Amino acid sequence: MTATVGREAQVAARANDVWKVYGSGEAQVMALRGVSAEFERGRFTAIMGPSGSGKSTLMHCLAGLDSVTRGTVMIGDTTVTGLGDAGLTRLRRDKVGFIFQQFNLLPTLTAQENILLPMSIAGRKPDPAWYDTVIDTVGLRDRLGHRPAQLSGGQQQRVACARALVARPEVIFADEPTGNLDSRSGAEVLNFLRNSVREHGQTIVMVTHDPTAAAYADRVVFLADGQIVSELIEPTAETVLDTMKKLDTPVEVAR
């Protein structure tokens, strides 16, 4: 019993036999079919899969943005499944951070205001030491007063990363964070994410279809047709690519 509790404490997010069905009847789409997965604390996990494999849906369900049809989702020791709007709001406020593909910064706020927005929404003050650490890590100190429009794509995404980090959430979900960036800016962001995991013990779950990006993770989970089909520990771009190729073939054949 004690061992189980100890083990659970190591898990930042968990999906337990999660099913997600969209629509009904003829138009029914099974996005997830019985996915069970654990995402350990202090690890950088990538979720990969071809388009339509359900990787984004899995992330949305894990983050409490979308409801599950069956099964349960937990973040830390909170059961996400069945939470009401107030509970979900509190969860997003206190335990979850997001990084989006489209950067999603408020264009009217400066970089600093964007970074501090979740804290001010929650009515909390940031820990100044941690704030300084985050700012230095993303290397934006001289850009804090700029508006998103005055920043490059990479800089904007780093602001978004800082925004997710500064509240020290249980887990950060990143949805194709490098999808809109050139390879150099993408590498900067990914390095930064990996460092925040290695140096500060942050938990990150990242959805991507880019093997190079996935290679930055500690572990890669592969999805196809709504099911987890494979997993890689300490991946490299080559091993990820190989796994992806293997995945593609049976799917093609199945059609």
Add this chain to the structure above:
Amino acid sequence: MFRATWKSLLARKVRLVLSGLAVVLGVMFVSGAFVLTDTLGRSFDQVFADAYEGVDVNVNATPKVALDELEGEPVSPPVPAALLERVRTVAGVAEATGIIAADGALMIGSNGKVVTSFGPPQLGENWLGESDLLTLREGREPRADDEIVINAALAQAAGVKVGDRVGVQTPFKSKKEDFHLVGIFGFSGGRDSLGGANEIAFTTPVAQRLMLGEPDVFTNISVQAVDGVGEEKLRDDIAAAVGDGYQVRTGEQMSADAAAGLKEGLSFFNKILLGFAAVALLVGTFLILNTFSIIVAQRTRELALMRAIGASGRQIIGSVVLEAIAVGLIASVLGLAAGIGVGALLAYLFGELAGGLALAGLGVPAAAVIGAFGVGLVITVVAALLPALRAARIPPIAAMQDVATPDRPLTKVTVSGGIVTAIGATLLFLGLSGNAGDLTLQTILGGVFLAFIGMALLTPLISRPVVGLLGAVFAWSVPGKLGRLNSGRNPRRTAITAAALMVGIALVTGVTVILDSAKSSISALAEDQINAELVISGVQSGPRPPSFDPAVLEQAAAIPGVQLVDGEYGDMAEVDGKATWVAVSSNVAALERIFSAKATAGDISRLGPDQMLFSSDTAKSRNVSVGSRVTVQLSRGEARTYTVSGIYQSTELTSPVVLPPQAARDFAIPQPIQGFLQLAPGARVEDVRPQVETLLADNPQVSVADRAAFIKQQTSQLDGLLQMIQILLALAIVIAVLGIINTLALSVLERTRELGLLRAIGLRRAQTMRMITVEAVVISVFGALLGVAVGTGLGAAVVEALKDEGITDLVLPWGQMGLFLGLAAIIGVVAAVLPAIRAARINVLGAIAHD
């Protein structure tokens, strides 16, 4: 959170300007009305304070007929000169002066026409010498009986100067009389008049003869106290000395009483203005609601992001409402400032029109400030509430997906629209059918309000087929087709924009239907009932109707070809203690023969000196029948008891009560105000008319007209009323136009990417502009169409309800309706100008990259 809201507000300030402008205009109307009435009220206070400045105590006879403000001005009978002597003997009286000042002294100007007034009295007075208030500017005081002095404003209006011989028409002299103008006076502070009143001062005996009709009487007695004697004490002492039948008041009371009457009128005026402000604000509410809805829709992603990073639904509502408060606050401040300006301007214009009313300093009453902020804030916040709730329902996941907001079904909005419309119609029906008792007006207004809201809710449903049909007109070109599709793609947005225009146009149409129907009904009735070929009457411009020499009636009867002549007198009297309009026909036979009256009881063809007639309605409500004895107190003389000798069928043209000719002597205006001439068969109007004109040479207030011209003149007041209402409602339409501009501008912004795409695949600039214009025209014509339909319905309902009141014709102003639709098309084109230019200028590359 607050900072994020504030910044997003600043970033969208241009979008909010137009919706803010709607609030500014509404608030301007509200605060302007308060500022105007307050400034005018205090100006009149000053006029009366000046007029009674040197008066410590005033004595006048208690009016015989007690009237409230809406019934007319009470007329005090004159006080005898003997009373003056008695007042002088009271201890503490330093000086007592007999004053004559009565309305109805009309000067004939140098152009031969009577100098008219737009409301202030035209006073005939006795000359009392100069004072602190009044000084002669030119000439000298009147000494002989054929000498007068007048105030400077009158001299200017009449175009006369010292030394001229001028004609004056007075109430107790049947013809105009000529006088030597020997002096012109003005008032302290360089004023040419007190509150616009025209004043003619005679010697005391002449003033008594002409203005009061008998020697040795005065209008009132003005008393100055010995130094050290209190006004109140002196008032009580004098009251004890003069006994019953007199009103003894201090100067302060006098000016307060005089001002109170006017203020009641001003407050009524204020309420009317506020009513129009309410319409403007209702339209403004639609506009704000729409603006916030569109802004929320455009911010979906941003709001979803806020939700994703932890904002609660309540925080989102708070942020939208906060934005509304900021807009409302700024708009209120601007509206208040504009209202003060407009109020000041209108007060100035009013002062000029009223003949130089010296305006008191501009006042901003608390009501204007409270009204401005209350209305501005409440309206904006209420309008933003619905969009705020919608914003709170945006799911956080919308931040990551391009969620196409599904086309929500219109069932809910249609059902609630149907229910609200039904409630409104029921209230309207209750109010109009007279089943709402004392709350009739409130019930009707509530019904109209709910009907508008309900219709606005139903509009999205109606918009689909109608907009499709309207758009079909433009579907021949590609841009036209695109514009039509655009105007149909968001039925709610189109509907609410059109609904704003609907309100203004519906009210104008409704009022036009009612007034045109009333006009046509009254004309028809008059044509039907008045069997007189010629009518003597004048245009009333002040509180006193124009009147003429009764001798004219007899002389007219002697003209060959004239069969029957009747002069009509009228006054307010107390009939069994109740204020009632009473009429006298100089020729009672005219009732049947000229006015087609039908007897329902007794005999109405003759009337003895102690007999009177009742209309059937009044007889019923007063429980009077033939043989009843009724006490009548006229403006002058003692109360008399009459026996009811006949009852005639009520129509809209009949007076409630008819008294015998002898009674007219005791009317406030003892002269006929209208004369009706019936010609013998075969006699020609063109032969008789010049002879009547000759008879009226010394009665410049009135003229003779044929029946058609008379009826037209009588109903022309309705035209004036209609014009005024249309002007006031134009503001609501202006706000609706702002709404169309705003909706289009926001739509263009929202479709930046799409417009860029269209341009990229070859849509020319002109075509882009045409597309936007078609969209605007479709929306505004749709709104006007709805407005005309709803307005016709409302108008027809009111006309139907007033059937018993004699409005029997339903006149639909087709020309006007066509005009509104045409106007709406123009409005659409005008409203589209700026958004279309903006759309055409979109940078193609930038737009496609636009997110």
